[in-house]
Amino acid sequence: QPRIVILISGTGSNMMAIADAVQSGDIDAMVAGVVSNRPDAAGMQHARDREIPAILVDHQQFSSREEFDANLMRAIDDLAPDLIVLAGFMRILTSDFVRHYRGRMINIHPSLLPLYQGLNTHQRAIDAGDSEHGVSVHFVTEELDGGPVIAQAVVTIDTGETAASLQHKVQIQEHILYPIIVKWCTQGRLAMTDQGVTLDSKLLPPSGLR
Numbered sequence: 001q002p003r004i005v006i007l008i009s010g011t012g013s014n015m016m017a018i019a020d021a022v023q024s025g026d027i028d029a030m031v032a033g034v035v036s037n038r039p040d041a042a043g044m045q046h047a048r049d050r051e052i053p054a055i056l057v058d059h060q061q062f063s064s065r066e067e068f069d070a071n072l073m074r075a076i077d078d079l080a081p082d083l084i085v086l087a088g089f090m091r092i093l094t095s096d097f098v099r100h101y102r103g104r105m106i107n108i109h110p111s112l113l114p115l116y117q118g119l120n121t122h123q124r125a126i127d128a129g130d131s132e133h134g135v136s137v138h139f140v141t142e143e144l145d146g147g148p149v150i151a152q153a154v155v156t157i158d159t160g161e162t163a164a165s166l167q168h169k170v171q172i173q174e175h176i177l178y179p180i181i182v183k184w185c186t187q188g189r190l191a192m193t194d195q196g197v198t199l200d201s202k203l204l205p206p207s208g209l210r
């Protein structure tokens with residue numbers, strides 16, 4: 001059975017959506033562990049409630065990014081993962097770390113990449129007057145929020161929309177989309193190539209499915 005390790009920094013609602021899909025048998029894999037860089041991440045308790053090992057690698061205990069990433073890598077590798085899933089993991093990762101997991105690490109980002117890399121994506125989409133917003137799942141490369149997009153889900157931005165209401169809409173889509181992509185990864189259906197992403201044997205454009 002493929003082994004999944006999920007990295008979180010906060011609530012862990014995406015982690016729970018994936019864990020639930022594993023629990024129900026929809027994803028044929030096991031969640032080998034949840035790793036957080038924050039002791040106060042609510043998702044740590046949610047993981048323990050599901051009897052998933054919850055491992056803390058507190059970035060504040062390390063004096064450099066390199067040292068933190070080396071310890072994070074050790075904690076992850078101890079869990080022997082086939083797939084590393086970033087689910088609201090709010091740390092920038094070093095090149096060494098990213099290269100170590102090349103093609104085996106995915107991230108979910110709350111925007112229609114390449115739009116709005118970085119933070120405050122919902123407010124930025126509203127401020128720009130966009131009529132659409134959404135979420136992207138992508139392979140992680142050394143370029144922050146820049147790896148090849150696997151799939152996106154779109155929501156509309158309505159009149160009177162706030163960052164909070166938009167975030168809520170986007171998260172509903174995240175909890176549908178991310179388990180599907182994790183399932184495809186654990187089935188070996190998805191791969192990162194120099195051209196972008198392949199699903200089964202069909203090459204998808206780097207902009208991904210939409």
Ligand code: GAR
Nearest residue numbers: 010011012013014087088108109110
């Ligand atoms: C998610 O909405 C995810 O898209 C976002 O953090 C949230 C985590 O929620 N990720 C990023 O902003 C990455 N830069 P969760 O902890 O409830 O899954």
